[in-house]
Amino acid sequence: LGGVTTGYELCRLLKxxxxxxxxxxxxxxxxxxxxxxxxxxxEGGADGYLxxxxxxxxxxxxxxxxxxxxxxxxAAKALASQWQTTFDSISxxxxxxxxxxxxVRFNKSFAGLFPVSGKPLIGxxxxxxxxxxxxxxxxxxxxxxxxxxSRWYRVSSNPIQNEDGSPVGIAWVFSDINSIREAESKxxxxxxxxxxxxAERTASLQAALHQLEQFSYxxxxxxxxxLRAMQGYSNALLEDYAETMDTEGLAYxxxxxxxxxxxxxxIVDVLTFTKISRESPILKPLELAPLLRDIIEHYPGxxxxxxxxxxxxxxxxxxxxxxxxxxxxxLLGNAVKFVATGVxxxxxxxxxxxxxxxxxxxxxxxxIGIAPQYQNRLFGMFERVNPSNEFEGTxxxxxxxxxxxxxxxxxxxxxxxxxxxxxxxxxxxxxxxSDE
Amino acid sequence: xxxxxxxxxxxxxxxxEDDVFLMKRLFHKAKIDIPLKVVTDGQMxxxxxxxxxxxxxxxxYPIPDLVFLDLKLPFLQGFEVLNWIRKQPEIKSLRVIIxxxxxxxxxxxxxxxxxxxxxVKPPTPDVIAGMLSLA
Numbered sequence: 253l254g255g256v257t258t259g260y261e262l263c264r265l266l267k268x269x270x271x272x273x274x275x276x277x278x279x280x281x282x283x284x285x286x287x288x289x290x291x292x293x294x295e296g297g298a299d300g301y302l303x304x305x306x307x308x309x310x311x312x313x314x315x316x317x318x319x320x321x322x323x324x325x326x327a328a329k330a331l332a333s334q335w336q337t338t339f340d341s342i343s344x345x346x347x348x349x350x351x352x353x354x355x356v357r358f359n360k361s362f363a364g365l366f367p368v369s370g371k372p373l374i375g376x377x378x379x380x381x382x383x384x385x386x387x388x389x390x391x392x393x394x395x396x397x398x399x400x401x402s403r404w405y406r407v408s409s410n411p412i413q414n415e416d417g418s419p420v421g422i423a424w425v426f427s428d429i430n431s432i433r434e435a436e437s438k439x440x441x442x443x444x445x446x447x448x449x450x451a452e453r454t455a456s457l458q459a460a461l462h463q464l465e466q467f468s469y470x471x472x473x474x475x476x477x478x479l480r481a482m483q484g485y486s487n488a489l490l491e492d493y494a495e496t497m498d499t500e501g502l503a504y505x506x507x508x509x510x511x512x513x514x515x516x517x518x519i520v521d522v523l524t525f526t527k528i529s530r531e532s533p534i535l536k537p538l539e540l541a542p543l544l545r546d547i548i549e550h551y552p553g554x555x556x557x558x559x560x561x562x563x564x565x566x567x568x569x570x571x572x573x574x575x576x577x578x579x580x581x582x583l584l585g586n587a588v589k590f591v592a593t594g595v596x597x598x599x600x601x602x603x604x605x606x607x608x609x610x611x612x613x614x615x616x617x618x619x620i621g622i623a624p625q626y627q628n629r630l631f632g633m634f635e636r637v638n639p640s641n642e643f644e645g646t647x648x649x650x651x652x653x654x655x656x657x658x659x660x661x662x663x664x665x666x667x668x669x670x671x672x673x674x675x676x677x678x679x680x681x682x683x684x685x686s687d688e
Numbered sequence: 689x690x691x692x693x694x695x696x697x698x699x700x701x702x703x704x705e706d707d708v709f710l711m712k713r714l715f716h717k718a719k720i721d722i723p724l725k726v727v728t729d730g731q732m733x734x735x736x737x738x739x740x741x742x743x744x745x746x747x748x749y750p751i752p753d754l755v756f757l758d759l760k761l762p763f764l765q766g767f768e769v770l771n772w773i774r775k776q777p778e779i780k781s782l783r784v785i786i787x788x789x790x791x792x793x794x795x796x797x798x799x800x801x802x803x804x805x806x807x808v809k810p811p812t813p814d815v816i817a818g819m820l821s822l823a
Binding site: 468469472473474476477478480481483484485488491520523524527 | 704706707710713717759760788789790791792809810
């Protein structure tokens with residue numbers, strides 16, 4: 253056996269070298285037959301022991317048994333390595349502890365989180381490794397976020413139990429949630445900036461609204477005062493000096509007075525428009541038929557012989573009464589106003605249920621109509637599509653109607669072929685079950 | 689507080705000289721011969737009503753039993769004058785009629801809350817005669 257004096261020594265050498273350690277070794281000897289000698293050989297790392305003379309069958313069987321054991325060992329090693337690789341490839345830190353709190357197994361990520369120099373992790377108490385992070389955790393499921401090496405981790409401890417319910421240990425999971433925390437923090441920052449923006453916009457809107465209110469007040473008081481004086485003095489002139497003026501002078505004076513009156517009406521209309529724009533009307537269920545009858549009752553121009561208005565209004569709408577009266581009065585006023593000379597206005601007002609729980613109120617007239625190319629301008633401020641010397645008006649009425657309907661969550665529109673009258677409509681929410 | 693007898697003296701608190709002229713003309717045209725005293729700002733109204741400063745002589749400046757009060761005035765505003773009137777024991781029930789060009793509901797409501805009537809300018813002879821219990 254060369255420089256090596258005994259088979260035992262060779263066996264020891266082979267078993268200590270990692271390259272040869274897994275080679276099965278079978279001792280054969282006729283010299284040592286004592287059982288203590290066999291034990292000595294097996295303790296030295298031998299996998300089997302046969303005594304010479306060797307029976308051929310026994311040798312074959314023994315070698316096959318040794319090879320089967322080796323294959324099983326390899327399979328077990330491969331499985332263990334597979335499992336450890338999988339375990340280590342998990343980015344969460346994982347650690348299993350026994351019921352006494354000692355580390356049984358851990359993965360690479362866990363070891364990275366808690367680098368303990370010198371001492372092996374296995375067998376160490378987890379409480380000693382975690383220190384303050386341990387926080388008196390028991391086998392109960394619990395979860396919390398902690399900072400480890402300046403990154404955020406979500407820690408959960410999950411009890412592992414036997415089939416009979418007795419505790420086997422605890423699986424600790426350390427999930428890296430730093431990116432989530434960063435995203436949350438970014439989101440919070442963005443929200444804060446956004447809220448700041450909203451606050452600033454709201455403040456500037458409120459300032460604008462306040463300015464608008466002040467402006468309206470100033471218009472109401474200051475701009476109308478000189479107009480009132482113009483009306484007052486021209487009336488005084490007409491009353492006190494009529495006989496000393498000729499008809500032309502009186503006609504000029506009448507023009508001044510009429511224009512002052514007209515400008516005052518326009519200012520009042522604009523004030524009404526801005527007032528509507530800043531109000532939020534409270535809506536309630538309203539019967540259309542009595543509301544329309546009431547409007548007609550109060551306007552002589554809508555009753556025979558001045559005009560004929562037919563109603564067919566079976567529906568109810570969600571609206572603010574004064575707002576709806578304002579909107580509809582303007583439509584009815586236009587319907588009787590814009591008719592050819594000598595024509596008695598005939599108006600039909602009816603309602604129909606539209607899709608998505610809306611009710612459309614139609615106002616159809618027999619007036620002069622509006623050519624399609626002008627129809628899109630109709631609802632604007634100071635828009636007049638008829639010559640002002642023929643038809644009186646400030647050009648704000650339809651703008652008021654549209655605004656007041658918008659404030660009640662509705663829409664307005666019109667149809668006309670430009671010859672045979674107009675069909676204006678107002679669409680408002682129907683009365684739903686929850687509105688009653 | 690409302691007193692329907694014909695007032696003996698009427699005070700007009702109005703800074704706009706056109707409005708003052710037109711009110712005087714209205715009185716004249718409607719043949720209202722109740723003396724119409726005029727002050728042109730809020731502080732003057734307070735001085736007149738309390739009989740202080742230039743208004744100590746009650747034979748020249750008698751206490752009115754009706755006041756037409758404009759809202760937008762120099763120094764003290766109309767509502768400040770009205771508030772002040774309602775706090776004076778001797779004149780707290782004085783008939784006050786706000787005369788304003790404001791169409792704002794809040795002005796009208798405030799006037800009514802402070803026990804005053806509210807007229808939108810321009811005043812007409814019929815309405816003024818009605819207010820003075822002459823109609």
